[in-house]
Structures are given as C-alpha cells and as structure tokens.
Amino acid sequence: MSSFSIPNSVCNKLDSLSRRFWWKPKNSDGRFLALTAWDNLCKPKTKRGLGFKKAKQMNNALLAKLAWMIASKRDCLCMSILRAKYKVRDDWLRSKPPRSASPVWKAIEGVKEIIVKGACYLIGDGASINVWLDPWVPWIQSFIPKPAQPAFAETPLMVSMLINGPSQQWKESLIRQLFEASSAEAILSIPLAVHRGIDKLIWVPCSKGVFAVKSAYKVANP
Numbered sequence: 001m002s003s004f005s006i007p008n009s010v011c012n013k014l015d016s017l018s019r020r021f022w023w024k025p026k027n028s029d030g031r032f033l034a035l036t037a038w039d040n041l042c043k044p045k046t047k048r049g050l051g052f053k054k055a056k057q058m059n060n061a062l063l064a065k066l067a068w069m070i071a072s073k074r075d076c077l078c079m080s081i082l083r084a085k086y087k088v089r090d091d092w093l094r095s096k097p098p099r100s101a102s103p104v105w106k107a108i109e110g111v112k113e114i115i116v117k118g119a120c121y122l123i124g125d126g127a128s129i130n131v132w133l134d135p136w137v138p139w140i141q142s143f144i145p146k147p148a149q150p151a152f153a154e155t156p157l158m159v160s161m162l163i164n165g166p167s168q169q170w171k172e173s174l175i176r177q178l179f180e181a182s183s184a185e186a187i188l189s190i191p192l193a194v195h196r197g198i199d200k201l202i203w204v205p206c207s208k209g210v211f212a213v214k215s216a217y218k219v220a221n222p
Contacts, residue, residue, distance in 0.1 A: 006056065061216040064220070071119060082105065086105055093116055119201050119202070121200065124198045126161075126163055138190070143204070147179060148177065148179055
C-alpha cells in the first residue's frame with residue numbers, strides 16, 4: 001500500500017470491511033444498520049468525527065512518503081536509483097510526469113501535489129532556490145512570494161541574490177522594491193543562518209520540519 005497505487009475498487013472493498021466491522025463486528029455477511037455516513041466517521045475528531053482513515057486517501061499519504069524522499073534528496077540506494085532512472089532534477093515537484101514510467105513511479109508522480117502543499121525550503125545559501133518558482137517563504141500561500149509588478153516575475157532570480165553575502169543579511173531595500181508589501185515582510189522575517197549552508201526542503205506541517213504520513217494525510221484531506 002506504500003509502494004503502489006491501489007485500485008479504487010480494492011480501496012472501496014477495504015472501506016466496506018471497515019464499516020462492517022464497526023457496525024456489526026460479529027457477522028461477516030448480511031445487512032447491517034449504519035447510523036451515520038462513512039464520510040462522517042472519517043472526519044477528524046475536531047470536526048465531530050472518529051478520525052477513521054479512508055483506504056485510498058491513506059494509500060496516497062503513504063505514497064507521498066516516497067515522493068518526499070525523492071524531493072528531499074534522501075540519501076539511500078533505492079531513491080538514488082529512482083532519481084537516476086527518471087532523471088529527477090531540482091524542479092521535479094513542478095515538472096510534468098514522463099509519458100512512460102513504471103507503475104511505482106506513476107504512483108509517486110500522482111501524489112506530488114500533496115508534497116507541494118506542505119514542502120518549503122529552509123534557506124542555506126539560497127543558491128538553488130528560484131525566487132518565483134520554488135516554495136521558500138513560510139506563512140504565505142503556496143510559500144511563493146508575489147512580485148510588486150508582474151513583469152518582475154519574468155526575470156530569473158535566485159534567493160542568494162537577495163542576501164548580502166558578507167553580513168549574511170537580507171537586502172531589505174531590494175526586497176521591498178521587488179515584492180508586494182505582505183510578501184516583503186514575510187521574507188524579511190525569515191532568519192538567516194550565520195554560516196551559509198545548503199538549502200534544505202522541510203515539511204512545514206510538522207514543527208520539526210520532518211515528514212510524517214499522519215500529517216500528509218491531514219494536508220491532503222483538510
């Protein structure tokens with residue numbers, strides 16, 4: 001379930017078994033009375049549900065873990081082989097999937113949108129982060145800042161160009177010139193490390209920046 005996209009018919013059958021076990025656990029067949037809809041039971045407890053997980057949505061959350069390992073450049077043999085075989089680049093999250101791929105890779109490509117909703121770069125030196133295309137500004141929608149003028153977004157710009165190297169501080173005047181007010185304030189509130197390191201993708205829904213299947217499920221099913 002964590003490596004392949006399970007067919008909807010199979011997931012529906014798993015949900016059906018779960019419903020039966022909840023409402024009539026002593027009988028494996030025959031009719032049973034459901035006092036509320038399955039969708040209501042699957043709502044979070046904060047929304048007056050029981051927090052049950054739908055099989056297909058759980059399948060997607062588990063697959064998102066593989067997508068995260070690809071996007072965050074996890075250093076392991078399996079991920080290295082997949083990245084090499086499918087020529088994964090830094091813009092993988094926003095690139096179109098290949099026409100021909102294995103079932104495993106098609107499943108991973110199919111859940112990239114979950115990663116896009118929760119992934120944001122932790123700035124090191126900013127050399128690998130595209131200002132207008134990559135997610136790098138927390139606290140704003142999609143983590144991508146808005147330009148002060150639409151024409152600004154047509155000019156290639158890396159985050160490193162917004163940082164004063166020697167002092168390791170933001171170029172405040174340039175930022176206020178390039179971005180609209182709310183985006184500029186969000187950028188200037190991002191703390192910069194004293195020592196410039198490598199840009200790192202983190203998982204924003206977790207306070208520690210670590211990806212978790214549980215939080216991925218919540219991101220995909222708010």
